[in-house]
Amino acid sequence: MEYKIFGCKTNKYFTDRWAESPLLAGKEGVFVSSCVVTDKAKSKWVRFAKQRLKTLKEGEKLYLSGCGSLKEGDIDGDFYAIYPELLPFRDKIELLPEDPEDPPLSNSLLWGERVKDDNGYSPLLLGEGLGVRWKDLKFRLQKAAITGTGLHTKKFIVIQTGCDNFCTFCLTVQARGRHKSRSAEDIIAEIDDFVASGWKEVVLTGTNLGAWGAKSSEDVSDTHFPELIEEIMGKTTLPRLRVSSLGVEFVDNRLLELFRNPRLSAYIHLSIQSGSDSILKSMNRHYDRAKLLQVLGGLRSLKREDGVQINIGADLIVGFPGETDSDFQDTLGLIATYGITQLHAFPFSAHKEHYSVPAGKFPNQVEERVKTERLDTLMAEGERVRRSFLAANDGKGFRVLVEGKGIGWTQNYIECTPENFELAPGFVFEKRAIVEGVYRFCL
Numbered sequence: 001m002e003y004k005i006f007g008c009k010t011n012k013y014f015t016d017r018w019a020e021s022p023l024l025a026g027k028e029g030v031f032v033s034s035c036v037v038t039d040k041a042k043s044k045w046v047r048f049a050k051q052r053l054k055t056l057k058e059g060e061k062l063y064l065s066g067c068g069s070l071k072e073g074d075i076d077g078d079f080y081a082i083y084p085e086l087l088p089f090r091d092k093i094e095l096l097p098e099d100p101e102d103p104p105l106s107n108s109l110l111w112g113e114r115v116k117d118d119n120g121y122s123p124l125l126l127g128e129g130l131g132v133r134w135k136d137l138k139f140r141l142q143k144a145a146i147t148g149t150g151l152h153t154k155k156f157i158v159i160q161t162g163c164d165n166f167c168t169f170c171l172t173v174q175a176r177g178r179h180k181s182r183s184a185e186d187i188i189a190e191i192d193d194f195v196a197s198g199w200k201e202v203v204l205t206g207t208n209l210g211a212w213g214a215k216s217s218e219d220v221s222d223t224h225f226p227e228l229i230e231e232i233m234g235k236t237t238l239p240r241l242r243v244s245s246l247g248v249e250f251v252d253n254r255l256l257e258l259f260r261n262p263r264l265s266a267y268i269h270l271s272i273q274s275g276s277d278s279i280l281k282s283m284n285r286h287y288d289r290a291k292l293l294q295v296l297g298g299l300r301s302l303k304r305e306d307g308v309q310i311n312i313g314a315d316l317i318v319g320f321p322g323e324t325d326s327d328f329q330d331t332l333g334l335i336a337t338y339g340i341t342q343l344h345a346f347p348f349s350a351h352k353e354h355y356s357v358p359a360g361k362f363p364n365q366v367e368e369r370v371k372t373e374r375l376d377t378l379m380a381e382g383e384r385v386r387r388s389f390l391a392a393n394d395g396k397g398f399r400v401l402v403e404g405k406g407i408g409w410t411q412n413y414i415e416c417t418p419e420n421f422e423l424a425p426g427f428v429f430e431k432r433a434i435v436e437g438v439y440r441f442c443l
């Protein structure tokens, strides 16, 4: 089976679970994890899928999961109405839910046959008649997933999915459904087995992971995310824990304090989107510029126990409806002021294709030319700041986790190779090892 992942770490995590799932055992073809974050992202996987569908051999299929095939976390029954260009291939397409543990499953996966309904084809509920009792299946899936035999060297672990926030540009919330958290026991069990398999780094991820443990992702005061990190630190021997994209509203002094711990990665990626108060309001974000600057200031001045300088990354959108030059400057100015080095930046997408988002109908849509100019300016500034951050870390000592292919990462997410990392005596640059040495910035 070939695996093709588009989009975020949540897609990586669930692709890992499908890759280890007995439900795909013996199946041939290609597994595609789709993404709908922008029109461009959608057209990428649709184009890839159409190309592969034309070349599939007898008995092969395209297994599709991810936000493109989901609605509220389940298989989207209107899939072919939304993607009519894929209708001619429906015999070769298997729509899958987010997680192999999630019933309903398309029964052709287990029974190898299909049942026609009024709209042609649709998944049916898993029935007792299958002889595969759900409990056994669930156990086998969990066991396979935990052995860390997945596709990646570090482990992305989904701790939360879905969201209740409804930002006006977001499609993910439509695909992944409402906010729900996994139990701390489940998460820690998965980490323990992962560490027992000899792995060193876990990346916590989710749709809005900072809301872990809250009843609603909108109720920031009800989050128990810091407690979860404390519990992982206290109950596991995991050497390195990283947090993926985090909502600004969830970063409080308690969380900042935890980032002083050497076992917690010194790389924090924030879902910022904009630096302008009026744009944040129009996006329906749950923080304002004052909170944002307080969080960035807190991170930038944080003194870690291991003395490593914090590295900051950010998700940013340019060209949101109504964004003026001065709004854009509010965003651009953040990069140099707070040393934001890793930018995941997109031009606002009105999602004309296939779906729609509230902001797609807002007045004052920004011209594509202006969006492109602003994106180029932002990325150039990000690259300038990234290089000065690397130069500032020249000659400093680090612990690098080697991921294979002669590449490894410092605690603060600086990429190291045998060429730019001077190993301390007794260390070998080998896969899965944590090695010590000095980083050398090469122009």
Ligand code: SF4
Pocket (backbone or CB within 6 Å): 162, 163, 164, 165, 166, 167, 170, 171, 172, 173, 207, 208, 247
């Ligand atoms: S917080 Fe906003 S952008 Fe993030 S998943 Fe929820 S609705 Fe989407």
